[in-house]
Amino acid sequence: MRLRFDIKGIDCPHCALKLEKMIKDKFENAVINFAASSLVIDAKDTLCEEDVFKIASDIAFNFDSNVKISLRD
Template identity: 45%
Template structure:
């Protein structure tokens, strides 16, 4: 399943790369990519997930990475 999340507050494009690497290690995540320019976190998950719950999990990873990053479900 493809989940599209807004990601705000990232410091720099290569921090985005690092965070992307961390998200890829999450067991539910098949693939992930952050588009720094469009502030989009695109995640392909192995199984169908509840988007809001999933966004919270991603928020947790972001919190472990840096302060001030906000992850939310894209409208």
């Protein structure tokens, strides 16, 4: 399953890359586009959308409490 999120609060491309690696460790794949303020996660179909959001949100918050993600429509 592929989910797209908006991501806010990342200050630099280097930080985005570090966070991307942290998120990628928990899922099949993850890509942060710093310029577009987007996060795309490929997760196993056994996870529900809410679980993916919760895991990614927790990782982002622990990385920097100013980083927020939200599901794109």
